Amino acid sequence: MPSKPSLSKRKRIKNNKDMTFTQTEHPRKLYRSRNGLFLGVCKGVAEYSQIPTFWVRFFTVFAVIVTAFWPVLLIYLACAIFLKPSPLFEPKGEEDWEFYEEYSHDRKWALSRLKKRFDQLEKRTRRMESVVTEKEYDWERRFNSGS
Numbered sequence: 297m298p299s300k301p302s303l304s305k306r307k308r309i310k311n312n313k314d315m316t317f318t319q320t321e322h323p324r325k326l327y328r329s330r331n332g333l334f335l336g337v338c339k340g341v342a343e344y345s346q347i348p349t350f351w352v353r354f355f356t357v358f359a360v361i362v363t364a365f366w367p368v369l370l371i372y373l374a375c376a377i378f379l380k381p382s383p384l385f386e387p388k389g390e391e392d393w394e395f396y397e398e399y400s401h402d403r404k405w406a407l408s409r410l411k412k413r414f415d416q417l418e419k420r421t422r423r424m425e426s427v428v429t430e431k432e433y434d435w436e437r438r439f440n441s442g443s
Contacts, residue, residue: 327382328375335376343382 329339338356342349359368380400387393399406427433 326379328379330382330384335372336381337372337375337379340379340382 324344326344327340329336329343332339333353338352339349341347342352345352356368356372383396387396395406398409
């Protein structure tokens with residue numbers, strides 16, 4: 297039984313040689329844009345819904361005026377607080393997306409995960425250095441090289 301992709305959709309694409317291959321595409325999510333005018337909410341909604349940013353801003357300003365400012369401004373500020381900011385760099389693979397989702401959801405857990413990985417790599421490097429700097433390694437290397 298084929299397994300379903302966890303966070304991605306499969307998409308068939310044809311390349312120039314008329315051969316088909318599959319490419320993973322991460323589903324769109326609603327983020328605050330980092331390049332917006334005021335907190336990036338309107339631009340994030342525009343990017344998510346694929347509507348020009350001008351029209352989203354126009355309808356937002358129109359709604360603010362019609363509703364006497366407060367309800368729409370409160371909703372806008374709530375969106376600015378609770379929406380995650382868009383990734384700085386587009387994650388390239390499934391593992392990168394999973395890491396970004398985990399990091400943006402719980403930073404303490406992600407940082408502890410990174411620290412644990414760093415500590416593992418540091419221990420591994422120290423073991424390798426201790427083997428390479430031992431006198432026995434030097435004698436064994438000389439013996440095997442014939443000098």
